[in-house]
Amino acid sequence: MEGKKKRLLVLYASQTGNAMDVAERVGREAERGGCPSVEVQSMDHFDPNTLPSESTVIFVVSTTGQGDPPDTMKVFWRFLLKRNLGSSWLEGLHYAVFGLGDSGYQKYNFAAKKLDKRLQDLGAKPIIEKGLGDDQHPSGYEGALDPWLMSLWKTLNHVNSTILPEMSEILHPSMNKLEHPKFKIMYHASSEVVQHDTHISDLKDMKNMIERARSMSPSLHGHDHGEPHYLLKMVTNKQLSKGDDGRDVRQFVLEPLASVVEYQVGDVLEVLPGQNPAFVDAFIKRCKLDPDSYITIEPWSGERDAMDSYVNGSSDHPIQLRTFVSRAMDVASASPRRYFFEVMSYYASAEHEKEKLQFFASPEGRDDLYQYNQKEHRTVLEVLEDFPSVELPFEWLVQLVPPLKKRLFSISSSPLAHPNQVHLTVSVVSTMTPLKRRRYGLCSSWLASLDPNKNEEVLVPSWIHRGTLPPPPPMLPLILIGPGTGCAPFRAYIEERAMQNLVESTAPILFFFGCRNRDSDFLYQDFWLAHSSDDGILSEEKGGGFYVAFSREQERKVYVQHKIREQSARVWGLLNAGAAIYLAGSSTKMPADVTEALEEVVAKESGVSREAAARWLKTLEKAGRFNIETWS
Amino acid sequence: MALVLTDEVSLPLRVIRDLKSEGLNEEEAVVITQCGSLGGKLSFGDAFFGTVFVLLSKIDNLTDQWVSEISRVLKPGAQVLLQTLLLPDNQAKPSSQIERKLLISGFVDVQSTDGSQSVLVKGKKASWSTGSSFPLKKTAKVLPKIQLSDESDLIDEDSLLSEEDLKKPELPLVGDCEVGSTRKACKNCTCGRAEAEQKVEKLQLTAEQISNPQSACGNCGLGDAFRCGGCPYKGLPPFKLGEKVSFGGDFLAADI
Numbered sequence: 001m002e003g004k005k006k007r008l009l010v011l012y013a014s015q016t017g018n019a020m021d022v023a024e025r026v027g028r029e030a031e032r033g034g035c036p037s038v039e040v041q042s043m044d045h046f047d048p049n050t051l052p053s054e055s056t057v058i059f060v061v062s063t064t065g066q067g068d069p070p071d072t073m074k075v076f077w078r079f080l081l082k083r084n085l086g087s088s089w090l091e092g093l094h095y096a097v098f099g100l101g102d103s104g105y106q107k108y109n110f111a112a113k114k115l116d117k118r119l120q121d122l123g124a125k126p127i128i129e130k131g132l133g134d135d136q137h138p139s140g141y142e143g144a145l146d147p148w149l150m151s152l153w154k155t156l157n158h159v160n161s162t163i164l165p166e167m168s169e170i171l172h173p174s175m176n177k178l179e180h181p182k183f184k185i186m187y188h189a190s191s192e193v194v195q196h197d198t199h200i201s202d203l204k205d206m207k208n209m210i211e212r213a214r215s216m217s218p219s220l221h222g223h224d225h226g227e228p229h230y231l232l233k234m235v236t237n238k239q240l241s242k243g244d245d246g247r248d249v250r251q252f253v254l255e256p257l258a259s260v261v262e263y264q265v266g267d268v269l270e271v272l273p274g275q276n277p278a279f280v281d282a283f284i285k286r287c288k289l290d291p292d293s294y295i296t297i298e299p300w301s302g303e304r305d306a307m308d309s310y311v312n313g314s315s316d317h318p319i320q321l322r323t324f325v326s327r328a329m330d331v332a333s334a335s336p337r338r339y340f341f342e343v344m345s346y347y348a349s350a351e352h353e354k355e356k357l358q359f360f361a362s363p364e365g366r367d368d369l370y371q372y373n374q375k376e377h378r379t380v381l382e383v384l385e386d387f388p389s390v391e392l393p394f395e396w397l398v399q400l401v402p403p404l405k406k407r408l409f410s411i412s413s414s415p416l417a418h419p420n421q422v423h424l425t426v427s428v429v430s431t432m433t434p435l436k437r438r439r440y441g442l443c444s445s446w447l448a449s450l451d452p453n454k455n456e457e458v459l460v461p462s463w464i465h466r467g468t469l470p471p472p473p474p475m476l477p478l479i480l481i482g483p484g485t486g487c488a489p490f491r492a493y494i495e496e497r498a499m500q501n502l503v504e505s506t507a508p509i510l511f512f513f514g515c516r517n518r519d520s521d522f523l524y525q526d527f528w529l530a531h532s533s534d535d536g537i538l539s540e541e542k543g544g545g546f547y548v549a550f551s552r553e554q555e556r557k558v559y560v561q562h563k564i565r566e567q568s569a570r571v572w573g574l575l576n577a578g579a580a581i582y583l584a585g586s587s588t589k590m591p592a593d594v595t596e597a598l599e600e601v602v603a604k605e606s607g608v609s610r611e612a613a614a615r616w617l618k619t620l621e622k623a624g625r626f627n628i629e630t631w632s
Numbered sequence: 633m634a635l636v637l638t639d640e641v642s643l644p645l646r647v648i649r650d651l652k653s654e655g656l657n658e659e660e661a662v663v664i665t666q667c668g669s670l671g672g673k674l675s676f677g678d679a680f681f682g683t684v685f686v687l688l689s690k691i692d693n694l695t696d697q698w699v700s701e702i703s704r705v706l707k708p709g710a711q712v713l714l715q716t717l718l719l720p721d722n723q724a725k726p727s728s729q730i731e732r733k734l735l736i737s738g739f740v741d742v743q744s745t746d747g748s749q750s751v752l753v754k755g756k757k758a759s760w761s762t763g764s765s766f767p768l769k770k771t772a773k774v775l776p777k778i779q780l781s782d783e784s785d786l787i788d789e790d791s792l793l794s795e796e797d798l799k800k801p802e803l804p805l806v807g808d809c810e811v812g813s814t815r816k817a818c819k820n821c822t823c824g825r826a827e828a829e830q831k832v833e834k835l836q837l838t839a840e841q842i843s844n845p846q847s848a849c850g851n852c853g854l855g856d857a858f859r860c861g862g863c864p865y866k867g868l869p870p871f872k873l874g875e876k877v878s879f880g881g882d883f884l885a886a887d888i
Contacts, residue, residue, distance in 0.1 A: 435867035
């Protein structure tokens, strides 16, 4: 192993933070086992060219619902797929792969499975077989992680006992030695702080303050996007759904205060939600913090290494503690992770609380923790209130409280039709936990609470990003499939094409929509009907069409895929004329069901076999003419 | 019923009579002159005419919009005849220009005759209405070609998956049937779990239990982390024994 780095490297690709959490646990256990050199890195911060110089790498990768790797893995993965790497490029590399996925999906853990095979094909040797975490398991991915991790350490130790000299600490953790936090908090006297850091006099100051607060958060790992592009005001907040089956779908119209908002159809709006001030105050009070103090966050040792390089320049601009909590720490929505409970156990003064927390953090207590924490969507505030004797230092809170995440929404308006406005079509997320507690989505319920007539000062910090769906040129025929809130980007496409149609010739659009019944959730009913009559761009006269599946208006369920099969000739006619297919929505199974229906249509209308039709659709996907965008 | 359409201001009757040889029955014909002023729209319903004759002085007046209007008012399978005068400075082959326009709009059996003074182009409207299916010639079992950007320097990642990987995954088996864990009792439960679950659900809180909560085990007030499976207070925030229980749920819900 000459020239190879003698360290244990843990590389992760995380979409929602779970894979990152697993990777950090792997790194932590290795350290406890006395491993001399451990490094945990996100894949998008790692140069794949240097992979051959590593000796031992543990990969932790998530797979999204549609079978794709996380965004942070795309570049790394593309590099690994290069034909010219050769079958001995990774000779001498020992590796193991752990995947996080959901067996409810056809493409279960595809990213991990493909990675494992490719690494072998490139000459690397697996230490143990790949581990596959499954959300469907009663205790989630930890059900597979615990035994896999134990097997990994035992095998590594067997092969080379110098890697984990303190193996006993892993096998029988003594639970009385806690490592130090990764960061330290510096408190600054208010006299030190420059005036503009304390006082927000205009929008520019507010944007700057948000950026400073979030860039100081180590959990946001330099993946944040700087200052908000816009601070938008809510001008319309209208409920689109009716009826009492609990569904609350809103139309939000947002406008910039003092600038012009620029975007194109297909773009997404990224929003930083506000937190209920009562919760922020309750958290600060519970943790005995001083909201008015000014803080900066530094790496623990004061040395800069690869992991800490994202905490930069923070000592120049201290931020008010309350602002940091409010803008960067999720205190009343996201659930903490297992490690939070482990650290809490060290700081519990009541014996029964200490015992319970140690139990929750142990492999034996894993299922119970899953029930108490993940299944109940426990918030940090709730957990702290359930364990009142725990006094966690702020350093640990900064490291362990889930970061306040921004949310993405498809924009449902065309700037041609609504200049300087951004429309969103949002379903207010609401779930009932097993213990019958109702939980609301943080961002959707916050937006729904903004009253255009009242909240003059409540602004929505927003970013505009290019969406995954590219805007279609006017002469491209379109087949759009968007049940429920999946119709959001298509309202934008249709508005845009209707405007374009006034001045130039445009190609027809077939639009398939689905909802439960026309009286409760037929979103934008008047809009679609207006465009499908009078020679509108959705009208059959123009070569287009608008078809709705009402799932609950009859005995058997009718969905968009049934409507697609009914209109098989029309669909094929447009596909033959070069149409592109766009599919959007929030349902987990809908994309697979629709793809199946499309395969049937292609096979039936052209006379080829199902397999040939499926391959053709796959090629269509690669060519960018079959686009799927789903969200949970 | 036939339609005679012209962009000219006037049409000599002689021309109408000449069209008889092409099948025009003058007793049932509608003549429209100066059609350029109509803005590309005819006030007749769909599939109204058995034949349409178009007499053009300028080929450019035959816009795509006119061609589709003509198609619209024609019965399926019916014929359109276009005649245009050849002017001395005409570009070569005006007939192919007209043919192309007809083909793009879905006309079939398009043929043209080039005379010394004029060209005549005929076409038939397709005898199926838009949207109905029809069998393609059996030999043409070929799908339209798709242009792919060149990515030949990467391997096909789907080839990395095995047969096993592509099969529908099995959901994990859950061995235990303990009450309170995630799996619910089956509809035809025989192990008694369904009865046990019934018992748990029936534990509604009485007014007494809310205003003066007591706990035999001592854990009910400590919060969900400490409560046992059968605890009536499950789901509620922690409380002090003897003090009225608050339903913190509202506090934690968003202010909608």
